[in-house]
Amino acid sequence: MKLFTTDLDRTLIFSHRTIGERGDVQCVELFEGKEQSFMSHTQIKLLHELKESAHIVPVTTRSQMQYERISFFQQQLIPSYAVMANGGIVFKDGKRDAQWDSLVQQRMKDALPIRDFTTRFQTHRAHDFFLREYETEGLFYMLAVDEAALRHDDLRAFQDDLATEGWTSYLHGRKFYALPSTLTKEAAVQYVASELPHTKHIAAGDSMMDLGMMQLADVGYTPKHGEVYAHYGDACPVNVILKEGADFAEAMLAQILATKTTV
Template identity: 35%
Template sequence: MTAVLPATGPTTVAAVDLDRTLIYSASAAGTTEGLQVVEHLDGAPLSSATPASWELLAELSRRAVLVPVTTRTEAQYGRVRLPVVPRYALCGNGGVLLADGVRDPDWDAWAAATAAEAAPLPELLAPLEAVAGEPWVRTVRAAEGLFGYLVAHSRDGIPEDWLAATTDAATAAGATLSVQGRKVYVVPAGLSKAAGLLRLRRLLAGEGPAPRLLCAGDSLLDAPMLLAADAAVRPAHGELHEQGWTGARVAVTDATGAAAGEEIVRWLLARA
């Protein structure tokens, strides 16, 4: 990690969640007209953003250290075509650090030790695998050997009683449950975007002052990161919005869908 740190610490870090914050599936975007495809899967368009947000994101990366912070695995993150290649990216809910596109092994060791503070991964996966054969479930997977998630065919198809029971089981196992669209994540509580980002912030600071931290995100897994920021913004949609969640230094967009993604980049750029 030390070899890729700057000689002098940056003044501002802009940490941005990807899905439903910066990039959007067709169902989450609100519209497909005029959007720029930024991710393909098996040759088919998967995620988009407004062209303006992509242009502004390149400008943001010139004014601040842009750090994508995502629950996606390294491979899933690699499908997204950003207008610039960020020097740092946090994948696996903070459990994987890419520095100049290269995975950092020391960070992997830290993440494994942190995840070990919760129940073993098979125990975290058990409530998800117990319903893997149900018609509403598309797939159940482990991510980076650190946490598990379930993908349903639709958000409406996920039984609320199962969610409640699985939330209780996750809490008892030292984990956090989060619903993001049709995905249900069960993640060790200590393995958070906030923990990873604050660790990276300390490393970037070196012996100097910590850089100012700007954050954006839409889900329960983003909430600690937003609260830890010097200033933050969330879209007027998603898991946090549905719960009416806010914070003293957390702004909320006027727009929803892909338009909110553009508003978020403009908000960050105005403060970088």
């Protein structure tokens, strides 16, 4: 069996805006009665084919509640493992993995506790380019950014201050993530990989938060539309598929299906 660990948003599922000009799509997420995320019918067919020869593990920065809104992984293809909260939560057979919870807390013990985040970084949080902030699963913060008002010098000062407390950060479009430096997708994926016998590990993602997971794998895939390709260009350390939206996902899945199962 292969192991396929994949980011979700803008890698495997897409909004109306990012999926591309496609008519053959299925809604896979509703929020407050509104359609949020989509896959193409071809993607869905290829994923069902792939599950016969691979462990498919969704890996997302979404909270548990946000992940559970994705009906495809609740009703159509139910994975044995899933990773949420940027590696902070591992689900095994539909239940939270208590062993991983314990390991996460141990790994974060040298970082500033999340309960102290708001007071320690009060000055930085008060910048006018931060519109709102959200705590995720008691593990990290996401701050919504006004890109037009963003002052990069002030943001870098915040990032430097975070680093002194054992935290790291990512600016991803209109979202600024601040999280303990040990809270990574690749750490959780390494744990899951040790639990699932496999002959080849394949990973996919579009953002810099996915890069460690892709580099951990035997093969990594990233799209033309993604942050990783925008940053590295032709020097990208993982495989780039020069397609966007659902066209990328379909091409990637077809390549994985054609991949031999030995490293």
